[in-house]
Amino acid sequence: MTDLLLVAVVLTNFVLLGSSRLAACIRVAAAQGILVGVMPLILYHDAVSVRTALIAAAGITLKGIVFPWLFFRALRDVDVTREVEPFVGYTVSILIGVGAVAGSFWLGSRLVVPRPVPSAFVIPVAFSVIFIGLFLIVSRKTAISQALGYLVMENGIFAFGVSLALEEPFLVELGVLLDVFAATFLMGIMVFHISREFDHIDVGRLASLKDWTTRRYKS
Amino acid sequence: METVLIRGAALACALLFAPLLIGTINQTKAFFAGRRGPPLLQPYFDLWKLLRKGAVYSRTTTWVFRAGPIVGLAATIGAAALVPLGGLPAALAFEGDLLVAAGLLALARFFTVIAALDTGSAFEGMGASREVQFSALAEPALFLAFAALARATGALSLTEIYGRISVAAWMQSGPSFALVAAALGVVFLTENARIPVDDPNTHLELTMIHEVMVLDHGGPDFGFVQYGAALKMWVLGSLLVGILIPVRSGRWWLDGAAALEGMFWVAVGVGIVESVMARLRLLRVPQMLVGAGALCVLAIVLGMK
Numbered sequence: 001m002t003d004l005l006l007v008a009v010v011l012t013n014f015v016l017l018g019s020s021r022l023a024a025c026i027r028v029a030a031a032q033g034i035l036v037g038v039m040p041l042i043l044y045h046d047a048v049s050v051r052t053a054l055i056a057a058a059g060i061t062l063k064g065i066v067f068p069w070l071f072f073r074a075l076r077d078v079d080v081t082r083e084v085e086p087f088v089g090y091t092v093s094i095l096i097g098v099g100a101v102a103g104s105f106w107l108g109s110r111l112v113v114p115r116p117v118p119s120a121f122v123i124p125v126a127f128s129v130i131f132i133g134l135f136l137i138v139s140r141k142t143a144i145s146q147a148l149g150y151l152v153m154e155n156g157i158f159a160f161g162v163s164l165a166l167e168e169p170f171l172v173e174l175g176v177l178l179d180v181f182a183a184t185f186l187m188g189i190m191v192f193h194i195s196r197e198f199d200h201i202d203v204g205r206l207a208s209l210k211d212w213t214t215r216r217y218k219s
Numbered sequence: 220m221e222t223v224l225i226r227g228a229a230l231a232c233a234l235l236f237a238p239l240l241i242g243t244i245n246q247t248k249a250f251f252a253g254r255r256g257p258p259l260l261q262p263y264f265d266l267w268k269l270l271r272k273g274a275v276y277s278r279t280t281t282w283v284f285r286a287g288p289i290v291g292l293a294a295t296i297g298a299a300a301l302v303p304l305g306g307l308p309a310a311l312a313f314e315g316d317l318l319v320a321a322g323l324l325a326l327a328r329f330f331t332v333i334a335a336l337d338t339g340s341a342f343e344g345m346g347a348s349r350e351v352q353f354s355a356l357a358e359p360a361l362f363l364a365f366a367a368l369a370r371a372t373g374a375l376s377l378t379e380i381y382g383r384i385s386v387a388a389w390m391q392s393g394p395s396f397a398l399v400a401a402a403l404g405v406v407f408l409t410e411n412a413r414i415p416v417d418d419p420n421t422h423l424e425l426t427m428i429h430e431v432m433v434l435d436h437g438g439p440d441f442g443f444v445q446y447g448a449a450l451k452m453w454v455l456g457s458l459l460v461g462i463l464i465p466v467r468s469g470r471w472w473l474d475g476a477a478a479l480e481g482m483f484w485v486a487v488g489v490g491i492v493e494s495v496m497a498r499l500r501l502l503r504v505p506q507m508l509v510g511a512g513a514l515c516v517l518a519i520v521l522g523m524k
Contacts, residue, residue: 007394007521014513018506091506098513105520121521 033063129156247490287334305478
């Protein structure tokens with residue numbers, strides 16, 4: 001059961017790397033958020049406390065419902081092209097994802113954990129989600145897909161936290177969630193403003209903000 | 220005596236029932252389209268018709284063109300002799316026969332391609348180029364799938380590997396098997412030129428892949444090509460069914476019946492996929508195949524805990 005869940009998380013990563021539609025990516029990231037949110041319930045299914053249930057509920061609500069809703073709103077308001085526009089092609093992205101998964105399993109086998117983890121796959125999978133989130137941030141052009149990469153990375157951090165320290169994660173978790181919330185909010189505002197000024201949210205073009213004449217770029 | 224019969228059963232099923240797969244797919248597609256469809260045995264009638272005809276050879280072709288269908292069919296029969304049907308053992312089994320089976324399938328493809336190039340037709344060259352491009356990506360996925368299965372079961376012969384895939388093995392490494400099955404499904408659709416990679420019904424040279432390569436074959440040669448294609452579908456389908464239907468009771472008739480039923484459902488599944496999906500753009504196909512390879516790598520990594 002646990003293994004199936006973790007495999008599903010890794011599969012959502014590959015879909016994120018391979019799909020070109022922004023809306024599809026948001027949906028898949030939401031599905032991944034729900035899978036990761038369910039994780040504490042399944043990992044510790046023999047001793048579900050109120051706090052575990054609360055963490056899971058908060059995770060599912062925020063990652064599975066609130067953030068995707070914000071993303072879809074941003075997508076609608078900004079009215080951008082609905083493509084991901086990667087710097088790195090989709091096929092190569094998937095190959096890099098395979099490399100990231102293999103690397104995280106190697107890393108997971110080397111890492112000394114302070115206490116026994118519920119499943120041998122949890123930590124490698126969490127690492128791979130973090131790495132792929134990072135890769136999504138650096139390899140995609142539009143600001144929205146970068147914010148999406150940030151969300152994926154946060155999923156990985158959540159999974160890592162849940163697997164390792166369920167005693168103390170609540171404070172950490174609140175902090176991280178707040179971070180992401182602020183980031184998404186800011187990104188939303190930023191995205192909105194950028195779209196107002198320049199009619200696009202392609203960060204590759206931020207480099208051309210050198211001088212006043214670039215305003216003519218608009219037309 | 221009985222063991223000899225059992226060892227021959229898988230190959231006999233492949234040789235006898237392979238065209239039935241095509242018939243089942245066509246029936247399923249007809250059902251979804253609301254038509255009556257051709258009779259279930261139509262592929263056999265077609266083969267019989269083609270075998271009675273004479274062949275016409277273009278003057279620009281050489282012996283390579285004539286050898287193509289014969290070598291292709293022979294190599295595919297060889298591969299069919301190595302592949303078990305679920306719990307039924309293959310006719311031949313030895314350590315490392317999975318490489319030989321994949322190699323024989325590659326040999327069949329090589330001769331189909333080189334016979335297509337021998338005609339000197341531009342369209343056939345284009346089809347050959349596409350076929351080689353896609354199979355170059357499908358083959359790593361196939362080998363990685365074999366590697367994952369060998370890793371999970373600890374055997375190096377197809378018969379042994381598939382003999383050890385049981386319900387208990389599924390309980391132990393279910394995720395790996397599911398990933399390998401998904402990847403083999405993609406390889407199955409690609410190698411057999413089915414939707415979403417190639418449309419077997421299209422008759423426009425610009426969009427065809429497999430069909431365009433065999434345009435110049437006629438009569439018995441074309442019959443060999445058709446029969447070889449059906450047999451190849453059976454071979455790859457039994458690789459898939461062996462994983463998906465883990466019935467290993469030890470009684471050969473029960474295992475064989477379960478595997479045959481699995482083949483039937485694979486054909487129905489292909490028919491459903493063809494009825495509800497459109498072809499992928501050619502540019503997206505390599506991506507799908509690399510994705511299949513990625514699934515296999517993941518299965519291998521999962522097996523190495």
